[in-house]
Amino acid sequence: xxxxxxxPVPDLTDPNFAPFWEATRExxxxxxxxxxxGTHRWPPRVTCQSCRSTGLEWVEVVPRGTxxxxxxxxxxxxxxxxxxxxxxxxxxxxxxxxxxxxxxVVDVEPSQLAIGMALEGRFVPAGPSGEMTLIHWAPPTT
Amino acid sequence: MPGGDNGASIIGVGNTRYSRKADGSxxxxxxxxxxxxxxxxxxxxxxxxxxxxYPGHVGDDVIQAELGLSPRFRTTVDMxxxxxxxxxxxASMAVMSGAAxxxxxxxxxxxxxxxxxxxxxxxxxxxxxxRHLEHVYGINTPAQRYAVLCQRxxxxxxxxxxxxxxxxxxxxxxxxxxxxxxxxxxxxxxxDYLAGRLIADPYTLFDCCLETDGASAVIVSARNDGxxxxxxxxxxxxxxxxxxxxxxxxxxxxxxxxxxxxxxxxLGVGPEDMDAAMIYDxxxxxxxxxIEEAGFARHGEAATLIADGGIRLGGKLPINTxxxxxxxxxxxxxxxxxxxxxxxxxxxxARQVQNARLxxxxxxxxxxxxxxxxxxxxxx
Numbered sequence: 001x002x003x004x005x006x007x008p009v010p011d012l013t014d015p016n017f018a019p020f021w022e023a024t025r026e027x028x029x030x031x032x033x034x035x036x037x038g039t040h041r042w043p044p045r046v047t048c049q050s051c052r053s054t055g056l057e058w059v060e061v062v063p064r065g066t067x068x069x070x071x072x073x074x075x076x077x078x079x080x081x082x083x084x085x086x087x088x089x090x091x092x093x094x095x096x097x098x099x100x101x102x103x104x105v106v107d108v109e110p111s112q113l114a115i116g117m118a119l120e121g122r123f124v125p126a127g128p129s130g131e132m133t134l135i136h137w138a139p140p141t142t
Numbered sequence: 143m144p145g146g147d148n149g150a151s152i153i154g155v156g157n158t159r160y161s162r163k164a165d166g167s168x169x170x171x172x173x174x175x176x177x178x179x180x181x182x183x184x185x186x187x188x189x190x191x192x193x194x195x196y197p198g199h200v201g202d203d204v205i206q207a208e209l210g211l212s213p214r215f216r217t218t219v220d221m222x223x224x225x226x227x228x229x230x231x232x233a234s235m236a237v238m239s240g241a242a243x244x245x246x247x248x249x250x251x252x253x254x255x256x257x258x259x260x261x262x263x264x265x266x267x268x269x270x271x272x273r274h275l276e277h278v279y280g281i282n283t284p285a286q287r288y289a290v291l292c293q294r295x296x297x298x299x300x301x302x303x304x305x306x307x308x309x310x311x312x313x314x315x316x317x318x319x320x321x322x323x324x325x326x327x328x329x330x331x332x333x334d335y336l337a338g339r340l341i342a343d344p345y346t347l348f349d350c351c352l353e354t355d356g357a358s359a360v361i362v363s364a365r366n367d368g369x370x371x372x373x374x375x376x377x378x379x380x381x382x383x384x385x386x387x388x389x390x391x392x393x394x395x396x397x398x399x400x401x402x403x404x405x406x407x408x409l410g411v412g413p414e415d416m417d418a419a420m421i422y423d424x425x426x427x428x429x430x431x432x433i434e435e436a437g438f439a440r441h442g443e444a445a446t447l448i449a450d451g452g453i454r455l456g457g458k459l460p461i462n463t464x465x466x467x468x469x470x471x472x473x474x475x476x477x478x479x480x481x482x483x484x485x486x487x488x489x490x491x492a493r494q495v496q497n498a499r500l501x502x503x504x505x506x507x508x509x510x511x512x513x514x515x516x517x518x519x520x521x522x
Binding site: 002007008009010011014016017020041042043068069070071072073074075077078079080081084085086088090098099100101102103104110115126132134 | 260268270271273274275276277278279280281282283285286289290291293294297339340341342343344345346386388389391393
């Protein structure tokens with residue numbers, strides 16, 4: 001379905017994202033947590049919006065959540081995504097529940113997509129030589 | 143007269159023919175629109191001493207060189223589609239401060255026969271987020287980025303496809319009263335709408351604005367003669383955070399929410415006082431969304447206004463009487479300013495709103511940047 005080898009690879013060494021990409025390679029989802037007040041945040045930023053601290057931890061979270069919103073794309077526009085339709089969702093993590101992550105939703109017919117449905121993350125290698133690991137979301141298998 | 147008059151006026155507007163494929167260059171289109179706006183204002187183009195171009199379109203350097211201008215003031219407003227209305231504010235400040243007397247805003251692009259949106263440079267904020275979080279999942283166009291807002295609204299408030307269809311069809315009906323519209327003479331029925339091919343669910347073909355070869359121009363001035371249209375109040379704001387929609391909370395709150403509040407408070411008038419509204423219609427749902435965020439309807443209630451001809455000529459709030467970006471042309475919102483001016487002057491012929499005195503104009507850009515203006519004619 002996806003042309004995994006043609007999906008453009010961002011700069012995996014970007015210090016704001018490197019810990020995220022290193023974690024997905026190990027099949028883990030890591031997000032940011034303020035080193036001072038403990039507020040979780042995503043997407044990655046250098047400052048805590050709650051307390052202005054630049055102290056930072058990257059913490060592993062369970063890749064489970066619920067579908068917050070979604071779109072099924074019918075007109076191909078992006079490199080690596082010439083086959084349509086495909087679906088993108090914003091997924092609210094079960095814990096911490098103030099964080100949403102973006103990813104493709106797979107193994108669900110577009111007509112069966114429902115906001116609030118449970119999803120779990122799957123780690124899939126992509127890029128010309130599999131150098132990045134993406135997170136796709138599918139109905140839980142257990 | 144409402145309070146808040148900032149003293150600046152729009153003294154000239156102009157545009158080219160809008161088409162899918164123009165013969166001349168983008169530069170020629172831009173010059174044609176600028177000359178038309180200067181003629182409309184009754185000034186020599188060399189009297190233009192301020193200039194605000196639009197990123198990615200024909201540059202101000204071209205206009206300066208071609209017309210021999212020597213502006214004392216130039217700046218760029220980089221807020222995507224809300225730049226047109228935001229630029230009205232910057233231009234107003236420029237002319238009221240004396241930094242310039244006549245400030246030119248213009249657009250010029252072969253947006254249809256040249257490179258299409260997904261292939262043009264992106265000026266969105268948060269480019270690392272775009273590369274690390276979106277492109278890797280096949281998200282790289284406005285239709286995709288905004289479809290998720292519509293989908294969530296649909297979940298929270300309910301939304302019939304026919305409501306979005308009526309927005310598209312009302313725009314087309316207005317365009318069919320506007321011989322200058324790109325889609326003039328092409329009827330759109332609900333059946334056509336519902337048969338549109340999938341772009342990014344819930345958006346299908348006719349939910350999406352046009353791409354256009356064409357140009358438009360507006361001149362803002364400290365002059366305030368009988369025919370000039372006053373910029374009564376104008377404000378801008380951004381979504382929080384401006385570089386990310388995924389973790390925004392409230393999810394559907396946008397810059398316009400604040401910008402419109404600021405203008406209503408400044409003017410001492412409200413949504414019910416507007417004779418028409420020109421709403422930045424990149425997509426059908428963004429008309430509905432902005433109707434609510436600007437206060438023309440409460441949350442979840444815009445569909446009631448849209449039903450039964452409420453946003454058509456003769457309805458409670460005529461919206462986009464030129465056909466908007468859905469059916470007149472994509473001019474990144476500058477054509478909405480042009481239309482507001484023509485309505486307030488009473489120049490719109492078959493599509494004229496009777497006794498139009500106050501017209502609201504919105505801008506929507508980037509990931510939810512918003513701007514809002516109320517323009518007033520000589521009767522105000």
